[in-house]
Amino acid sequence: MENYAKRSDLELLQMLQRGDRLAYTEIFERYKFILHHHAIKKLPNREEVKDIVQEVFTMLWTRREGMNIHTNLSGYLYTSLKHSILDHFSKQQVRARYVDSMKDFASHGEILPDYRIREKQLSAAIEAEISMLPEKMRIVFELSRKTYLSHSEIAAQLGISEKTVNRQISNALKILRSRLGLFAYLAFLIRY
Structure with a gap:
């Protein structure tokens, strides 16, 4: 050695x-x-x-x-x-x-004057991206994030499996993350 x-x-x-x-x-x-x-x-x-x-x-x-x-x-x-x-x-x-x-x-504790304008623009961009999701994915996603239904409630309401609901929401989040960019995606997660 x-x-x-x-x-x-x-x-x-x-x-x-x-x-x-x-x-x-x-x-x-x-x-x-x-x-x-x-x-x-x-x-x-x-x-x-x-x-x-x-x-x-x-x-x-x-x-x-x-x-x-x-x-x-x-x-x-x-x-x-x-x-x-x-x-x-x-x-x-x-x-x-x-x-x-x-x-x-x-x-x-000052809020910048254009804070509200930027918030509205970000909300509009998020809503536009959600509206461009495939129809069934968008419906599942909105039921989950806007009406706060559980995955089992969504599955029962739409007549699909809970696994399909999970997959649709997961795919929607992936699409939104890629389209919105990191900052907007994080703001979206906080908001919804």
Whole structure:
């Protein structure tokens, strides 16, 4: 069995690029504590540091075949770590701004003037898409979502099986999701 610990970084890197998992493991063991120690100076949260170091090594493995490292392996790993930490800080700032804006909205409670107009337009778009469903599917769907009948009540009223009702509603939801897009579909689910 080969002793990977005696291999140079360059040799390990070449072996890694060929998909050698043991070379990857040796690189991980060789650099995980060094990168962790370096990252802990920038981030006080140990769990975040573990995640970021793990992310660096995950990227190393997933990008191994296309890597073209011009410096040395340690330099590449430090640079990757630095970029991951900066990306982490950037995401934290975005989250903080979002939370601040939600707090501001909650404290002022202002509704935008065009909110009602957008709501009516969204409702009209949803209704238009429902009206374009195949007739039997539309009837089953409307009985479920607008008159709030159970699947067994719909089946009894229309003289079809409960399984057919389930399938029709499921198919209608798939069609609406693809036609409306994610945002409108979520708004539809909340409304109906």
